[in-house]
Amino acid sequence: MPEPSAVYAPLRLTRPRKCDRDVKLHLPESLYADLAQLARADSRAVGEYLRVVLERHAYGALGRS
Secondary structure, three states: OOOOOOOOOOOOOOOOOOOOOOOOOOOOHHHHHHHHHHHHHOOOOHHHHHHHHHHHHHHHHHOOO
């Protein structure tokens, strides 16, 4: 997979949130590897990176931040 483009800024949360729920997610190995690469490029653990991506998607779709 090519390196992430410089066009994408690092993902940042608008404010810290308490993380008190677990979600079990089955992923193909190739998808996990790609997510891990993106997380490393953003200096995050995979779980933290996924939380940021999901938060941006959910709250962007709902028009909140």
